[in-house]
Amino acid sequence: MPWRRCSIPAGVCDEECPMRSGIPYLFAAYAVTWIIHSVYLGTIVSRYARLKREIERLKKPGVRS
Amino acid sequence: MKKAFPILGVVTAILLSYALYMALVWAPTEQTMGDVQRIFYYHVPSAWTAFLLFFVNFAASVYYLIKRRPTADIIALVSAEVGVVFCTVVLITGPIWARPVWGIWWTWDMRLTSTLVLWLIYVSYLFLRRFSSGGQTPVLAAALAVLGALCVPFVYFSIWFFRTQHPQPVMGGGGSIDPRMLHVLLINWLAFSCFAFLVCWSRYRLEKLQRDVDEAHALASLLDPRGSLR
Numbered sequence: 001m002p003w004r005r006c007s008i009p010a011g012v013c014d015e016e017c018p019m020r021s022g023i024p025y026l027f028a029a030y031a032v033t034w035i036i037h038s039v040y041l042g043t044i045v046s047r048y049a050r051l052k053r054e055i056e057r058l059k060k061p062g063v064r065s
Numbered sequence: 066m067k068k069a070f071p072i073l074g075v076v077t078a079i080l081l082s083y084a085l086y087m088a089l090v091w092a093p094t095e096q097t098m099g100d101v102q103r104i105f106y107y108h109v110p111s112a113w114t115a116f117l118l119f120f121v122n123f124a125a126s127v128y129y130l131i132k133r134r135p136t137a138d139i140i141a142l143v144s145a146e147v148g149v150v151f152c153t154v155v156l157i158t159g160p161i162w163a164r165p166v167w168g169i170w171w172t173w174d175m176r177l178t179s180t181l182v183l184w185l186i187y188v189s190y191l192f193l194r195r196f197s198s199g200g201q202t203p204v205l206a207a208a209l210a211v212l213g214a215l216c217v218p219f220v221y222f223s224i225w226f227f228r229t230q231h232p233q234p235v236m237g238g239g240g241s242i243d244p245r246m247l248h249v250l251l252i253n254w255l256a257f258s259c260f261a262f263l264v265c266w267s268r269y270r271l272e273k274l275q276r277d278v279d280e281a282h283a284l285a286s287l288l289d290p291r292g293s294l295r
Contacts, residue, residue, distance in 0.1 A: 022101025022165045029104040029158040
């Protein structure tokens with residue numbers, strides 16, 4: 001795993017761990033990807049719940065929009 | 066169809082987990098860039114998925130312009146929206162990868178700029194869908210989608226025709242790739258494609274429901290004696 005290989009103190013394994021400083025960027029990219037998808041899925045779920053409530057309201061007798 | 070949705074959901078979750086394992090653990094470390102190169106397994110499949118969704122948007126828009134089927138209009142809207150989400154991922158993961166490798170977050174070269182323009186075209190498409198209420202909105206949006214789709218091959222082939230800082234394409238370009246890396250890349254693309262299909266399906270159901278509710282509201286206002294359309 002990338003984070004395990006680079007757990008050796010800085011300066012000891014510079015040749016074994018090229019771009020040591022790249023690890024935070026890697027995790028940032030993966031985290032941002034899933035944050036974007038989660039936020040979008042969250043908006044879909046909340047809109048779906050709102051529409052379901054709206055439908056229930058419309059189904060009640062005597063209710064007009 | 067209702068049973069297929071959770072099954073596909075489980076399959077997609079397993080595929081995404083497996084693809085993540087392959088990208089972070091199984092794939093070999095690139096010699097010059099090191100582990101930061103693993104961003105490639107999210108950046109490139111997201112770009113391919115966005116292009117695929119924009120192509121679906123193009124096909125559905127052309128079909129809508131010819132046949133005027135509401136289903137085609139919904140598919141066009143949904144594919145554009147999900148495509149913009151994936152394109153946003155590309156535009157954010159790209160600079161995160163560029164910073165440690167190039168030393169800069171962004172450069173105005175042809176590939177990066179054309180991708181940003183493509184994203185802006187589809188964002189304007191979504192703004193048009195969201196804020197225009199005229200009866201001609203789906204037709205105007207379909208026309209814009211056809212023009213937007215012309216930008217997709219330009220973005221893909223821009224690194225062939227222009228001198229750019231961006232690496233050569235993995236498929237059909239001058240670049241070469243380790244077979245194990247290609248294997249992980251294709252698994253990630255498959256996982257993201259399944260995920261995109263699942264999201265599109267959910268969004269399609271939501272849009273259908275939204276249109277049904279809007280129709281019910283319109284009908285109710287016609288029947289309501291206090292309504293404006295007496």
